Amino acid sequence: MSSEILAVLEYMEKEKGIGRADMIAAIVNAIKTAAQKGVNSGQELKIEINPKNGHLKAWSLLKVVDSVSNPKTEIHIEKAQALAPNAQLGEILEKEIDPSMLGRIAAQTARQAVMQKLRQFEKDRIYDDFKDMVGNIVTGTVRRKERGDIYIDLGKAEAVLSNKEQVPGEEYQAGDRIRCLLLAIEATPRGPEIILSRGSPKFVRRLFELEVTEIADGTVKIEAFAREAGYRTKIAVTSTDPKVDPVGACVGARGARVKTIVRELNGEKIDIINYFPNPQQMIIEALKPAIPRDIQLDEKNHRIALKVDPENLAIAIGRKGQNARLTSRLIGWRLDIEEYKVATADPRAIAIDSLTKNLGLAREIAERLVNIGMNSPAVLESVDLEDLIEAGFSEQEAQDVLSRVNK
Structure with a gap:
């Protein structure tokens, strides 16, 4: 049995990362509990396992008395002194017993208890290993796909990339290497479940933190962020150093930094803009290259109504309203976009203004x-008094009009 225990200790220590002392404590408690329920029922036992060679020793703990009422827990003073000459009344004597006396049923029960304890050790280890990695990017290997969820081997544990956390259009096969955000660790009846994500905005934010040193050291700060996974991401950035261009830092020399992130996202478009606290400035920056012609802010309802030229309307709204939605999320205001129409001149109004002036x-x-077609002084020069009276003007009104024309 010693060789079996030693093999278990070495395997769990090397392959599972479970400490030898913890394993020994679990095995001892399991064997003791199982033995006390079997043929050794009612006895107090002491069990030790040598961590170097796996050798198991067992003792029965007996109280030294002068009158034995329960032979499983007590020993007469004379027998006790025969085993230990210095034994005294009231002391606890440790009487070594053959480990095989613990019983076959006890051994089986102990084995089950040990396996249960091992599973709990593994659950606790998984949680301890990954609890501090929440929010970081991890790399793993795709193992299988079940009901739309992808299961990924992270080396020490298996994680799940659920269907809702995947990016539309991305496909992975068993054996593929994949990078994901470690989104959360959830407690389940089967133990801790590691939840991964590629669709979360936090995934792109973390990629920028890893790729752009100025973001990592705090020189450049991401002030606002909006993403539609698989299609487009918009970020607004500022710089604490006036010498550092925040947009240029994120883009990198010849676009190297942002291209690396775009490749990781399988071609997802990324817009990087300067951040402005003023929402009106922000909307102008966020909608480029479309240029708003008229912007109305509703501070109370947090809404922005804007108009753009017909040729820029499709750009401002985006495919299926995508650009407008992302811009709205980026700024934090609801956005209403309309076509800008140039006011056309009203010839009737111009004619009236001309006559009055x-x-x-x-x-x-x-x-x-x-209304009767006399829309200019030149037309009125060919009109006489009777024409105006027939058109419904009084004689005095007609005379006044003609006198002004003649002057």
């Missing part, structure tokens, strides 16, 4: 004249 006519008289 050039002839000094009352606006009501000018409107009546325009």
Whole structure:
């Protein structure tokens, strides 16, 4: 049995990372509990396992008395002194017993208890190993796919990339290497479950922190972030150092930094812009190359209504409204985009204004004249008194109009 125990101790220490002392404590407790329920029921036992050679020793703990009422827990003083000459009444004597006396059923029960304890050790170890990695990027190997979820081997544990945390359009096969964000560790009846994500905005944010040293050291700060996984990401950045261009730092020389991130995201588009606290400045920056022509801010309802030229409308809204949604999330205001229409001149209004300005006519008289086609002083020069009276003007009104024309 010693060789079996030693083999278990060495395997668990090397392959599972479970400490030898913890394993020995678990095996001892399991054997003791199982033995006390079997043929050794009612006895107090002491069990030790040598960590070097796996040798197991067992003792029965007996109280030294002068009158034995329970032979499983007590020993007479004379027998005790025969085993240990210095034994005294009331002391606990450790009487060594043959480990095989613990019983076959005890051994089987102990084996089950040990396996249960091992599983608990593994669960605790997985949690301890990964609890401080939440929010970091991990690399693993795709093992299998079940009901849309991808199971990934991280070396020390298996993790799951659920369907909702995947990026639309991405496909992986068994054996593929994959990078993901360690999103969370959830407690389940089967133990801790490691949840991964590639669709979370935090995944892209962490990629920028790893790729852009200025973000890692705090020189450049990501102030706002919005993402539609697999399609487009928008980030707004600032710099604490006036000598550092935050957008340029994120893009990198010849776009090297952002290209690395885009490759990891399988071609997902990334827009990097300067951040402004003023939402009106921010909307102008976020919608480039589309240029808003008219911006109205509703501070109370946190809404922005803006108009863009017809040729820029599709750019501002984006495919299936994607650009507008991302811009709205980036700024934190609801966005209403309309087509900008240039106001066309009203010829009737121009004619009325001309008559009132050039002839000094009352606006009501000018409107009546325009309504019957007399829309300029030149036309009125060929009109006589009777024409105006027939058109519905009084004689006094007609005379006033003609006198102003003649002047």
